[in-house]
Amino acid sequence: MTWSSAVARALVVVAGLSCAACGAARGDTAATHSPTATARASTPAARASTPAAASSASAALELRSTLDTALASVRREDDYHVSVAVDDLTTGLRAADGGTTRYVTASIVKVDILATLLYQAQLSGQALTAGEQELATTMIENSNNDSASDLYDDAGGAAAIDRANRVLGLTETTAGTDGYWGLTTTTVDDQIRLLRDVFTSSSPLTASSRQYIQSLMSQVEADQQWGVPAAASSGTAFMVKNGWLPNPTLWEINSIGEVSRDGQHLLIAVLSDDNATEDGGISVVQSAALAAARAASRA
Secondary structure (H helix, E strand, C coil), rough: CCCCHHHHHHHHHHHHHCCCHHHHHCHHHHHCCCCEEEECCCCHHHHHCCHHHHHHHHHHHHHHEEEEEHCCCCCCCCCCCCEEEEECCCCEEEECCCCCCEEEEEHHHHHHHHHHHHHHHHHCCCCCCCHHHHHHHHHHHHCCCCHHHHHHHHHHHHHCCCCCHHHCCCCCCCCCHHHHHHCCCHHHHHHHHHHHHCCCCCCCCCHHHHHHHHHHHCCCCCCHCCHHHHHHHCCCCCCEEEEEEEEECCCCEEEEEEEEEEEEEEEEEEEEEECCCCCHHHHHHHHHHHHHHHHHCCC
16 A cells, blocks of 8 residues: 555654654553453343343353453564454444554545445435546555545545544544544444444445445455455455555554354454554454454354
């Protein structure tokens, strides 16, 4: 993924401040990077008293514990950080480890840009133009940055995306730091919310809008089919969008998507930063995605 010189200069400035921007995006490092998982059942089961609700609450706690244990093997003594969230659409159980820790999105924000455009199109009653559809295809399938910049501007920039995100339920995402869409900050909790907007009917997006995003995420170019797809059962379809960004020497490596594993349909979001190399970060993200999928299959 080649960044424009303007973005590159911005990243050098950000990184030159002793990675202060990265620290600010994560918040309190000591607190947010402890391996404490959060989990939610699909209903407020923990407060209910029926046997079915108690069973659901127990399953959610089991998934949280299993995910916490699974991620322990991914975290090493290196300086990178990784957070992961999984939403099992088959069982309704969800869990996250480092769910509210903030990271820079890099190119995974392209899904958010497209979701914003489609939501705006719904409000106006007009479909995306042929030109916008062409840009959307190259933005998602090829991760083309020029296409993303054009559509980001078409959507109205950071302020418009932030407004759409409030409708989409994203409460921990801030678009376009210093005007650069790739420096948007987010959390795995919010990325799971965005994936639910794309893959479930409980969404402000219409069925046709959701299917449009899914179709593009199912056709990313071959050399970008890493990350979350590592968790898919062999021979099954997957949908993914990845992001990668040197800041300027340590890598942000992120992956969001949908996979099928052992008959379960899973939404998975993995965010990581401070990776020493791009390949090393990809390995971390894939290990985290696989750990999350295995935890869900055992819950």
